[in-house]
Amino acid sequence: VNILVLNGPNLNLLGTREPEVYGSQTLADIEALVRRRAEELGVGVGFFQSNWEGALVDELHKARGEYQGVVINPAGLTHTSVVLHDALKAIDLPVVEVHLSNPHAREEFRHRSFVSPLATAVIAGAGARGYEFAVELLADRLA
Numbered sequence: 001v002n003i004l005v006l007n008g009p010n011l012n013l014l015g016t017r018e019p020e021v022y023g024s025q026t027l028a029d030i031e032a033l034v035r036r037r038a039e040e041l042g043v044g045v046g047f048f049q050s051n052w053e054g055a056l057v058d059e060l061h062k063a064r065g066e067y068q069g070v071v072i073n074p075a076g077l078t079h080t081s082v083v084l085h086d087a088l089k090a091i092d093l094p095v096v097e098v099h100l101s102n103p104h105a106r107e108e109f110r111h112r113s114f115v116s117p118l119a120t121a122v123i124a125g126a127g128a129r130g131y132e133f134a135v136e137l138l139a140d141r142l143a
């Protein structure tokens, strides 16, 4: 089983970006955490981050055949992107949506998600641990 972990815009700045909201761990720290957990679970993981919507779409298209599930933190694109919604629908892989913070406890504009209607599960507000939970869930489902 191989799981693709995708991260959207501005998540490359984790560690210094609003640490009171997103925590002090960098994206590399999160990747290390997830890789360790994946290894324990006996699943493979691929990691990709981009600030470009189209690059995320390209990566999703390439995922078909290579990966059996997707963990995605679409970041700001969660709340805006019909394009990402369509790409996730097109590839027809199980998707777990992750947010470090809980968008529902924040500004109104973060309450809508274009990704949630396609998600097997949504994990929000669990910080970096949310990525581990997501990989664990997909590993379970795909076993």
Ligand code: DQA
Residues within 6 Å of the ligand: 009, 010, 073, 074, 075, 076, 077, 078, 098, 099, 100, 101, 102, 103, 110
């Ligand atoms: C986020 C929440 C989004 O609202 C925000 O735009 C992000 C990060 C999170 O992980 O909490 O960039 O997806």
